[in-house]
Amino acid sequence: MSEKYRGLSPAEFFHRNKEIAGFSNPSRALYQTVRELVENSLDATETHGILPYIDVEVRLHEDRPEWVTLRVADNGIGIPAHEIPNVFGRVFYGSKYVVRQTRGVFGLGVKMAVLYAQMTTGKPIYVKSSTRDSDVVGEYLLYIDISRNIPHVQKMRIKKKNKNWHGTIVRLTLEGAWLQSKKRIEDYIRRTALISPYATIRYRSPDGELLFERVSKELPEPPQIGKYHPKGVDIEILKDLIRRSNNNDMTLAGFLEKYFEGVGEKIAQEFLTWAGFQPDTKVKELKLADLEKLATAMKNFPKWRRPRPLTLSPLGPELLKKGVKSILKPEFATAVIRPPSSYGGHAFIVEAAIAYGGEIPPQDNVLLLRFANKMPLLYDEGVDVSRKIVDSIDWSIYKIKFPAPVAVVTHVCSTKIPFKGVGKEAIADVPELEHELEIAIRDVARRLRIYLSKLEKMYEVKRKEVTIRKYMGEVSSSLAYVLNMDPNSISSLLEELLKKELEKKEVTVNA
Amino acid sequence: MSEKYRGLSPAEFFHRNKEIAGFSNPSRALYQTVRELVENSLDATETHGILPYIDVEVRLHEDRPEWVTLRVADNGIGIPAHEIPNVFGRVFYGSKYVVRQTRGVFGLGVKMAVLYAQMTTGKPIYVKSSTRDSDVVGEYLLYIDISRNIPHVQKMRIKKKNKNWHGTIVRLTLEGAWLQSKKRIEDYIRRTALISPYATIRYRSPDGELLFERVSKELPEPPQIGKYHPKGVDIEILKDLIRRSNNNDMTLAGFLEKYFEGVGEKIAQEFLTWAGFQPDTKVKELKLADLEKLATAMKNFPKWRRPRPLTLSPLGPELLKKGVKSILKPEFATAVIRPPSSYGGHAFIVEAAIAYGGEIPPQDNVLLLRFANKMPLLYDEGVDVSRKIVDSIDWSIYKIKFPAPVAVVTHVCSTKIPFKGVGKEAIADVPELEHELEIAIRDVARRLRIYLSKLEKMYEVKRKEVTIRKYMGEVSSSLAYVLNMDPNSISSLLEELLKKELEKKEVTVNA
Structure with a gap:
């Protein structure tokens, strides 16, 4: 029998291979759907300078306990009414295919949620949205036409805005194993609050309500849209830029200056x-061999400027520490930010925090909280670069003896996080x-x-003080007898001596 | 500034996110390219009852040491000339979107190799192929037009066949870090030979030639193309089948019998x-709510037959053992095959082997060799279900004390391997x-x-024998003196006695 050949639309492909995008079963799918919607909401707010207010609601269906309705509302920039169908109903469509740090990058996540809903419950997604400068609100009920990868609008309504609302409300009903996923979902919301301490997140579920009020009104500088870095180029990118430039007179010098970052x-x-x-x-006259030579030279030229970090939006150590303190409630916390760096022409910045004691439970290993572009990563820790590093460190040199109540937080910001999969759960070891x-x-x-050493010294001094005090009475009265003095005055003299000694050794411990 | 929205073609998407398909850097890309081509060759041969002969050649470019030319030739069923452009030049196109065990499933791998070649060296792929029943040979040089996701044929030639050749030859030139990837590639070829002991694989590289001659001419029963299992259905699959049935008179009963496995x-x-x-x-009159009800009922009906394993093609314990022995050269090896099973309507069969001693180096942990649909999996072991199980076992109950020379081989065959990513490196824990x-x-x-216990007993008996022999001379002469007999005849009597005793305890150890 001869083989039959056919093509698949992107929607068909991901319908068949939904586990690749994290939708492997009803429990994981519910978690992933929460994630995709919350991340879209955060991108629609803080990336555009808006202090996020996000409302997440999980409701179980009365007659069908395996059906879950999820509603996420935000105060973001909204989506223009005419773009709503494609944004929710077409795989590989979106506004985030640019050089800028955002949570979403693939143009896939929310479409997977729509696909999963329609294949398990047959229900369309409900979307309501309005942009800041628009005077209308768009409302849609829509499916994805899987074999053609286009949105299928079941109902729509565009109406005048009667108040100044902007933002997006999304509601969908999918098969979701609530009991098996609720812990992960709560963890996810909690960690999102940690890494976005300027966001207020309200989370209502069958288990009750959690409110994470923002602990700071200070928003990190939003990321700007940048250009390609000359080091991150390949032949196909050059071809594409030349084609899009649509200018027959453009010279090589002009081309480089116009399309690449830091090239004057x-x-x-x-x-x-x-x-x-x-x-x-x-540039229009360049042959393929020239393009190849140009791409190789661009990769190897040693004098390009580093990618600028304006496309990035890290938290900064102060905010990160605030977030860690408010969520983990440790005894000690500290955070750092590294200077901007780059790989293959993509700018990145690393931040890290450590927290110790307090409400952190003692464990046999470092509790690792991983974040990428302000998204918590909960799955596949075993193959993540941060886990690899944490496991390679001999923690005893930092005075950690396990079991210990210690948590490490890592945060990678980049215009291109090297994720190991479209489910965005682990970072590759670049x-x-x-x-x-x-x-x-x-x-x-x-x-x-340093903190633990000071703590040790403080305890040592305290221990000595206790010992000395224990014998002070006896010593005073013995001295009083020998010197024929009043025991009380000797006692207070000794007390003064002790105080002076303790002051010399005083250790300041800042948590 | 308002957001700009756009769509990406599948080729553009994977060009931007090539690391998701395993093409993260020149070293990994070279490995992945070898893999994709070899796996296509194996699918084109044994899946169709042909004993595979596969020739792999890696050549470094003289002037450009970072350029690698890879050529893979097989004696497979070939690709019809008119299908060659789409098969190599269009992402999400292929013949493997059916219910059948094959290595390839995504219709993505070889296109990624073409993309990677053209973006790093600008070179097109060369393909030559002929099918078994055709009297022509097709030759192509082609690129992918990335923004449109269509093949761009640079040159083609269709000529009469002058001998009875069928198969496919592919050649491409990409940037590849040979030194960094050669160990992995050799490992991959070696493990492929283990799991396909009926294949002859010739591998030529700058390091020399390796020839893995088939150790068996027995080919496992090729997999057949099956139908969906009723348990593996969702609303969208039902919609699609009804649409494709294109028959207004089809009844529900007829529909189920025609399109689903094991439904009479x-x-x-x-x-x-x-x-x-x-x-x-x-069926044409079913409403969405009916389809939802039907899909749910199909998932929950308790009496469907299990998916039949005709779509699968496991190795079988004999062949697996042969493969393990020829590649690992252990002192002991054994293999099992489990009865067919299923998850979510997808048939699967698990095979496992264990090997001990011989040329296996002693290690602190079990050496794990993972296979899926006869493909070796080399990366991301840390998140694979087999590693999880191996690590959860207390090996001391099996008389293994680490460091030990022990290797476990797992092989999962399925019409749908639950891979964690399109790079096909780790299996999820279904x-x-x-x-x-x-x-x-x-x-x-x-x-x-059992083998190790027998070995222990055998050593014990041997130890006793040695001890007894040590004293036999003395005992014989003492007895001879007391009984006034010839020491030699006593000695031979004792020898006979010892032999009888040893025979009783004789342990057969089969490796």
């Missing part, structure tokens, strides 16, 4: 001379990233060691 | 009564699968314990 007139000239190109060559993460983790670990 | 007239009637449907309802794997591993481990 001077450095463009210097590079082209170095690489053996004429700066006034028309060498540049690994290097920065290790420095950051060791840095906060060192600070913890 | 009787069981269809029984199910429909159980689920509250009229058997002669026309409960049904985990259960079968654990039984299989414990089964071979028990057999190893």
Whole structure:
């Protein structure tokens, strides 16, 4: 029998392979759906300078206990009414295919949620949205036409806005194993509150209500949309940019200056001379072999400026520490931010925090909380670069003896997180990233060691004080007898002496 | 600034996110390219009853040491000339979107290799192929037009066949870090030879030639193309089948019998009564709510037959043992196959082997060799279900004391392997699968314990024999003196006695 060949639409592909996007079963699918919606809401708010207010509600269906209705509402920038169908109903469609740090990047997550809902309960997704500058609100009920990968609108209504509302409300009903997923979902919400301490998140579920009020009104500088870095280029990117430039007179020098980050007139000239190109060559006339030579040279030129971090939006150590303290409630916490770095032309910044004691339960290993572009990563820790580093460290040199109540928080911000899968659960061990993460983790670990050393010394002094006091009465009366003095005055003299000694040894311990 | 929205073609998506398909850097990309091509070759041969002969060649470019040319040739069924462009130049296109065990499933791997080649070296892929029943050979040089996800043919030639050749030859040139990847690639080829002991694989590289001659001419029964199992259905699959049936008169009963595995007239009637449907309802008249009810009932009906394993093609314990012995060269090896099972309507079969001693180096942990649909899995072991099971077993109960020279081989065959990513490196922990794997591993481990126990006893007997012989001379002469007999005749009497005793205790140890 001969083989039959056919093509699949992207929606068909992910319908068949939903586990690849994290939708492997009703428990994981519910968790993943919460995640995708919350992350879209955060992207729609803080990325645009809005203090996030996010309302998440999980409701179980009365007649069908395996059906879960999830509603997420935000105060974000909203989606233009005419874009709503594609944004929710077409796989590989979105606004985030640019050089900028966002949680979403694939244009896939929310579509997977829609797919999962319609394949398990047959229900369409409900979306209501309005943008800041619009005077209408769009409401849709829609499916995905899987075989054609296009939205199928069941109902829509565009109406005048009667108040100044902007944001997005999404509601869908899917098969979800609530009992098996509720712990993960709560963990996820809690960790989201940790990494977004300027967000207020209200979470209502069959188990009750949790309210995470923002602990700071200070929003990190929102990320800007950047250009490609010349080091991150390949032949196909060059071809695409030349085609899109749509300008027959564009010279090589002009092309480099226009489309690449940190490339001014001077450095463009210097590079082209170095690489053996004429700066006034028309890009439209470049042959494939020229493009190959150009791409290789761009990768290898040693003098490009580093990618600038304006496309990134880290938390900063103060906010990160606030978040850690408010969620983990430790006795000690500290955080660092590393200077911007890059891999393959993608800018990145690493932040790390360490927390010790307090409400952190003692464990046989370091409790690791991983974050990427402000998203908590809960699954697949075993293959994540942060776990690899934490496990490679000999913690005894930092005065940690397990079981110990110690948590490490890592946060990677990048225009391109090297995720190991579209489910966005683990970060690959890119060498540049690994290097920065290790420095950051060791840095906060060192600070913890200083804290623990001081604590040790303080206890030692206290212990000595107790011992001395124990014998002070006896010593006083013996001295009083020998010197024929009043025991009380001797006692207070000794007390003064002790105080002076203790003051010398006083240790300041800041948590 | 308002957001700009756009769509991506599947090729654009994977060009941007190539690490998701395993193409994260030049070293991993070279490994992944070898893998994709070899797996396509194996699918084209043994899946169709042909004893595979596969020729793999890695060549470094003289002027450009970072350029690698890879050529893979097979004696498979070939690709019809008119299908070659789409098969190599269109993401999500192929012949493997059916219910059947194959290595390839995504219609993505070889396209990623083409993409990676053209973005790093700008070179097109060369393909030459002919099918068994064709009298022509097709030759192509082609690229992928990334933004449109269509093949771009640079050159083609269709010529008459002058000999009876069929098969496929593929050649491409990509940037690949040979030094960093050569160990993995050799490992991969070696393990492929283990799991396909009926294949001859010739591997030529800058390091020399390796030839793995087939150790068996016995080919496992090729897998057949099956139908969906009624338990594996969802609303969207039902919609799609009804649409494709294109028959306005088809009844529910007829629909179930035609499109689902193991559903005859009787069981269809029984199910429909159980689920509250009229058997002669026309499927075209079913409403969405009916489809939802039907899908739920199909999932929950307790009396479907198990999926039949005809779609699968396991190795069988004999061949698996042969493969293990020829590649690992152990002192002891044994293998089992479990009965067919299923999860979510997908048939699967688990096989496992254990090997001990010989050329296996002693290690602090069990050496795990994972296979899925006859593909070696080399990366991401830390999150694979087999590793999880192996780590959860207390090996001391099987008489293993680490460091020990012990290797466990697991092989999962399924029409749908629950891979954790499109790079196909780790299997998710689906409960049904985990259960079968654990039984299989414990089964071979028990057999190893029996072998090790026998070995222990044999050594014990040997030790006793040595002790007895040590004193036999003295005992003989003492007895001879007391009984006034010839010491030699006593000695031979004692020798006979010892032999009889030893025979009683003789232990047969079969490796």
